[in-house]
Structure formats: C-alpha cells, structure tokens
Amino acid sequence: MRQATRHFARLPLLALVATLSACDYLRLLRPSVLEQAEPPVVALVNKLPDVDRPNEAVIARIYATGGLTHAAVGEDGVMRDEIWARPLQLIWTPAIIVMPKGGELELTVHNPGKSRHAAYLPNNGGHMLLELPPGTSGRARIELDEPGFYWFGCPVANHFGRNMFGFILVEGDVPMEARLDRPPQPLPPED
Amino acid sequence: MLRSAFAATLVCTLAMAGCIELERFPTTRDAVLMDELNGRLAGSAPPVVADVDFQRIKNARGEPHNWLTYYGAYDGQRYSTLNQVDSSNVRRLRPAWVFQAGLIGLQASPAAYAFEATPIVVDGVMFTTGPEGHVWALDASTGDMLWHYQRAIPLDVPLCCGNINRGVAVAEGKVFYVTPNGYLIALDAKSGKAVWEKVFVNVRAGESATLAPLVVKDLVIVGSSGAEYGVRGHIDAFDITTGERRWRRYNVPKTGEPGSETWEGDSWARGGGTAWITGTYDPELDLLYWGTGNPGPNFDGSVREGANLYTNSIVALRPDSGDMLWYYQMTPHDVWDYDGVNENILFEQDGRKLLAHFDKNGYLYILDRRNGELQRAVEFGQTTWGEVDPQTGAVEAKLVPTEEGTEICPGPAGAKEWNHASYSRKTGLLYVPVINQCAVFRTDDAEFYLSLPYWGGGASLSDDQQSGHVKAFDPRSGLEVWSWDSDYPMVGSLLSTAGNLVFAGEPTGEFSAFDAISGEKLWSFQTGSGIHSSPITYSVDGKQYIAVHSGWGGWIKGFSPQLYGAPRGDALMVFALPE
Numbered sequence: 001m002r003q004a005t006r007h008f009a010r011l012p013l014l015a016l017v018a019t020l021s022a023c024d025y026l027r028l029l030r031p032s033v034l035e036q037a038e039p040p041v042v043a044l045v046n047k048l049p050d051v052d053r054p055n056e057a058v059i060a061r062i063y064a065t066g067g068l069t070h071a072a073v074g075e076d077g078v079m080r081d082e083i084w085a086r087p088l089q090l091i092w093t094p095a096i097i098v099m100p101k102g103g104e105l106e107l108t109v110h111n112p113g114k115s116r117h118a119a120y121l122p123n124n125g126g127h128m129l130l131e132l133p134p135g136t137s138g139r140a141r142i143e144l145d146e147p148g149f150y151w152f153g154c155p156v157a158n159h160f161g162r163n164m165f166g167f168i169l170v171e172g173d174v175p176m177e178a179r180l181d182r183p184p185q186p187l188p189p190e191d
Numbered sequence: 192m193l194r195s196a197f198a199a200t201l202v203c204t205l206a207m208a209g210c211i212e213l214e215r216f217p218t219t220r221d222a223v224l225m226d227e228l229n230g231r232l233a234g235s236a237p238p239v240v241a242d243v244d245f246q247r248i249k250n251a252r253g254e255p256h257n258w259l260t261y262y263g264a265y266d267g268q269r270y271s272t273l274n275q276v277d278s279s280n281v282r283r284l285r286p287a288w289v290f291q292a293g294l295i296g297l298q299a300s301p302a303a304y305a306f307e308a309t310p311i312v313v314d315g316v317m318f319t320t321g322p323e324g325h326v327w328a329l330d331a332s333t334g335d336m337l338w339h340y341q342r343a344i345p346l347d348v349p350l351c352c353g354n355i356n357r358g359v360a361v362a363e364g365k366v367f368y369v370t371p372n373g374y375l376i377a378l379d380a381k382s383g384k385a386v387w388e389k390v391f392v393n394v395r396a397g398e399s400a401t402l403a404p405l406v407v408k409d410l411v412i413v414g415s416s417g418a419e420y421g422v423r424g425h426i427d428a429f430d431i432t433t434g435e436r437r438w439r440r441y442n443v444p445k446t447g448e449p450g451s452e453t454w455e456g457d458s459w460a461r462g463g464g465t466a467w468i469t470g471t472y473d474p475e476l477d478l479l480y481w482g483t484g485n486p487g488p489n490f491d492g493s494v495r496e497g498a499n500l501y502t503n504s505i506v507a508l509r510p511d512s513g514d515m516l517w518y519y520q521m522t523p524h525d526v527w528d529y530d531g532v533n534e535n536i537l538f539e540q541d542g543r544k545l546l547a548h549f550d551k552n553g554y555l556y557i558l559d560r561r562n563g564e565l566q567r568a569v570e571f572g573q574t575t576w577g578e579v580d581p582q583t584g585a586v587e588a589k590l591v592p593t594e595e596g597t598e599i600c601p602g603p604a605g606a607k608e609w610n611h612a613s614y615s616r617k618t619g620l621l622y623v624p625v626i627n628q629c630a631v632f633r634t635d636d637a638e639f640y641l642s643l644p645y646w647g648g649g650a651s652l653s654d655d656q657q658s659g660h661v662k663a664f665d666p667r668s669g670l671e672v673w674s675w676d677s678d679y680p681m682v683g684s685l686l687s688t689a690g691n692l693v694f695a696g697e698p699t700g701e702f703s704a705f706d707a708i709s710g711e712k713l714w715s716f717q718t719g720s721g722i723h724s725s726p727i728t729y730s731v732d733g734k735q736y737i738a739v740h741s742g743w744g745g746w747i748k749g750f751s752p753q754l755y756g757a758p759r760g761d762a763l764m765v766f767a768l769p770e
Contacts, residue, residue, distance in 0.1 A: 087213075110214065112214035112215075119222070123224070124342055124343050124385070125224065125341065126225055126339060128222040129224075130221070130223075137219065138220030138221060139218045139222065140221070146372055146374065146390075147394075148345020150344075173395070174390060174392075175390060180393060185460065185639065188642070189640070
C-alpha cells in the first residue's frame, strides 16, 4: 500500500518530465545551444525584444520569424502546408516552410485578421499571387524543383518590408550525373 | 505533490505560451500567375521556331532579317548584311520601342544584377532573357509581350560575379536557356511552357551557369561557370528533343589523361577552366571552337605548377562526341585571371580558313582554324604582364602577383572582357571593345574548401585610372586602322553592318554608331543605364531595327570601379529610322 502510494506520488513528476521533454524552452538547454551562449550572444538575445516588434524607436521588426513548419508529403507526392497572416502583427506564422524535396507545394494561407493581405510566391513558370481579403483563406499550388531557399512576402502596402516575408527551403541535392568527376573535396570547417 | 502539480501546470503554461490559436476558413480563393494579371499579355507566340532547324541556322546569313543564333551566325562575326540604316542616315535613328523588364526582388548587392543578353529574332518574334531566370517572347516590331516564363531561382546560388544571363538558343519549336543554378531548360516556343529540363552543374561545388546555349545539329551545347570556386570546368551536349545528355567534356584532364602532366599533384581536381561563353562552329570542318576559363586558384599559381592545360585555351571539338581535335593555349599557367573564354570569330582570307580571338591577356590571335596553327599574335591592349612572340605565340611572363602586391596591366578583367568583337565582311576589318586598366595583383595562401571562393589572392584597381577604346584592326597586317577613345573601359559587344556602321554600347549608357571605315562617331543615344550586353539588328516587314539591352551591373569592381554606383536598369531599347 505504501509502495503504491509512492508510485502514485510520482505521477505528477512523470507528467512533468513528459511535458518538459516536449517543451521548446527546455530544448534550449541542449549542449549544442548552450555552447553558443557566450556573453555577447546572451546580450544580443536580450536585446532582440527591442527590435522584434514596433516600439517608440523602430517601425520595422527584425528577427521575428514567425516560426518554421515542415510540409507533409501526401500520397499523391504533393507537399502540403498552411500558414497564417497573423492578425495585428504583420508577420507570417509560420514564416519558414521546409519542403523535404523539390516538387509541388499546396499551400493554404489564412487571413483571420481585419487587414487585407496577399502572398507573392515563387513558382517555376512565374511568381504567383494569392489575394487574401480579411477573413478569408486561399490556396496556392506552386512548383519549386531545385534545392535551395526562396523568399515570399506580402506585396500589399510594403507589408513585406515591415517583416511580412518568409522563406521556403527546398531540401535535396544535385543528381549524381550533374556532379563533377573528381575525388571528394574538403568541406568548410565548422565555425 | 501539490508542488509537483503546480510545477507541471506552470511548465505546461509556459510551453503553450508560444502557441496561438489562429482561425481557419474554407479556402475560397486560388493563387494566380502574376502574368495572368497582365491584361496585355498575349499568352502565346506565332509558331515561328517550328521549322528552325540545323540547316536554317547553318545558313543564317541567307535570312538577314533574323538573328537566329547567339552571334547572328555560327561564325561569330556579329555582322549583318542589313543596310537600310547606314552611315548617311544613322543620325536620324530614334527609339522605336522600349521593353521595361521591371525586375524586383531581393538583391545580393547593387552590382549583382545586369542585363547582358543577346536577343534572338525569328520572323518578327524576339526571344530574350534577364537575370533571375526570366525569358520573354516579344513582338519584334512593337515590343508587346507575347509570353513570359520565369524559373524560380533559389537565393543561395553561388555566383562568381553577377546574377546575369546572356540569352537563348532556338530550334525545333523550342527555346533553350540556362538558369544561374545550372538548369538547361527547353521551353515551347509558342506557349513559353517548360518541355524538359536538365541540371548540368553542382551548385554545392560552386558551379553556376550564365551563357546562351548553342544548337548544333540535334544537340544543344552549354558550358559551366564558376572557376573562382575551384571547380572542374566542362562543356555538355544534350539531345534537343529528349534532353538526354550525350556527352560531357572536362576542360581539365584528370590524372592519366593527356594534359594531366601539366598539373601538380591532384590540383587538376580544383583546376577551373570553365566555359562560360558560347562557342562558334564551322559546319564545313565540323568543328566547334570554345574558349576555356582561368585555372584555380586564380592568382596563386604555386599550388598548380605547370602549364595547366586546357585552361585559357581555345579547344576545337567534334560536336557529335566532344572529342578534341586541337587546342591552342593563349596564357599557359595563368596567374592574372586572363581566362581565354572570349569569342572565336571565324573568317576567310585569301581562301584560308582563319579564326580571330581577342584574348583578355591583351593579344589578338589569328589561327588557322583547321589545325590551330598560329598565324599571327598582335598586341591590341595595354600589357605589362608579359610578352607574346608574334610569330610563335611563345609567352614570356614578366610580372606576376606577389605577396606585397605588383602593379600589372591589364587588370583581371583583361584588355577586353567577354563582350564580343565583330568582323565586317564589308570592310574586312575586326572591331574590338578595349579596356585600358592596370591593377595591383597580390597572392595569398590558397586554401580550398568546397563551394567557397578559391582566389589565392586578389587584384585591386584604382578607381580613376581607366579608359577604353573601340578599335579597328586589319587582320591581314595586324595593324590598327582606327581607334575611338573613351574615358571609360568599353565593355559592350560590337555589331557591324553592311550600312558601313559599327554599333557600340558604352558603360555610361550611350548607345553609339561609328563609321566603320573612319571610326567617326556618327550617332549616340543615352539609354539611362550602362550597357554591358550585345546589340543585334533585324528587320520586320522591310524595316530595320537595332536592339540592345541597357542595364548596368555584373562584375563592375573588376572592369569599371569608377562606375560602381552608376544607375542600374533593365530596359531593352530598340531603334529604327522614322517612317
């Protein structure tokens, strides 16, 4: 009985551990992050709130990325993801879309706020425009075949310049037949 | 226990703090192509390219109203028999129409983008390109846009010098061009839609692509860029119809191959020798003539002792196989970045089949193009780097880059950049845009890492000690016939016509016409941005037009630093005589 009580008493602790393991904040404690936490970096991070939103000093916002999302690959091979024009924030959420390979991305974009927005998107063939009146959602099907990163933004009234821009990262590598015939070459040293 | 529960709640709250519930709506809207929002876009072009084939390109001179291939004809002469505009009426030349590309987007640097293309014209339809993967089909008499295609180009493409493109090739109903990240793309010439695409470079190794493809027989032929990144340069040929690669030829041999003895150790693997300017072709000899770029690293030759074949060379290749029949190396063991990519102009003289090549090293080479034997080498620019024997071509290097820095002429852009010379069949003269400049060349330890610049030093130009010329040379005597002097380096290609004219774009934006015999400047028009491209001429319904891209940029620090801050642009200017 006493043992059972002890197990029961541990439950909140287990719940806490489970919660913490999924917590983004705690993941900052991993060694690869901590080793970058030199005093100048910490000072920089502490200053970021000064520039990641409009305030008395700045209109633009820097470093407010809006987060990152991984597009899911559907059974039809098309990748799908969704992002939002965050109300009252002039920021895409998420703002970085990772495509695991080159191909087609079906992107759903929501505009729940009261401002008009649009998504100006890279696409093989020509840029695409998705108009997003307040309180609407729309869909864009874009094709990006080559690995690398591309930019997208809101072209309405320079929302782009006020940080309503984001990136699409396409993962992948150059096919073997396009690579140079030579022995492996040294990669740049890690910083 | 209570404390634990409280802690758990607190952590959960913190963990959720970053999550914001955002509303979804039924999707009621679809994205549209920006081009669909251009009410004036026709959306398709007449099927003028359907019957453009090897025979027609071979006989391009038989249809002077068109500009069917990069140099106007396979011979690279950049000469037109059109003569409606001539030295007596050119002063009346005025703009017929202007096409504004209006390029927007994130730019790596103000200098990175330039408008460098050579338009192609087929029966009243013009095909041309801009940076960032743009291709346009335009009505050649009005400038109206027929279709537009843009490949999405990643931002993280390694570029040697500029985000630029030099134009398209057309044949068999298709338009071919390359993207900065090395895709060769075949578009349907009527609709502008992609038909096939093949990647031929590795951006992760620092390679890129800038040149206009060349169609020969059933092949479309391209070359790589990026010798500043320690790559191994190559020329590739693809099947016009399927896009299948038929051959690749490396310009730097690997261990055991002929020429590999001119490389120290495994330095060949980073040896450069790219092929970023379109070749020329002699159908009778069935030989392709292609220039090859500088060795890597550019300035520190100590890690690659030897002549470094086949960099800084003209290679004569069989188009069917890529096999090399002969080569001529202008600058063995180059340590000045004098790559030999410049055009090879094919012309006849007293029944002899000759080739003229104005090299960056400041010498004009006249070769027998059957076998590569030197006929004559003539100094056409300011040179202190060394001497080339006019009869044998033997090179004596005199000044080389040093750790402390040595002033050497010409600078790294050469006495002539890639911009093309012209040969007039009417006057029998060669016309060349010339750069007068010197630079302080320095060496530095060349440390190689994949995809990072591999210069092994650098070259600094002074901002105010440069000038330029348009010069005319008689290939028989090698003598200079006339020279027009400019306060700035001349970095635009030349065009000569049967109207006794030579057209030249100036870095300050003037587009000018010169008397082909006297060199007198007869006409000039300020286009608003520097010209670093290649003018052409064509006619529609009997009316002659002259077209040139105006849009300053590219490697300005290398060829004209005093104009680094000059206005950029992206206009295609087209001129004609008034009705």
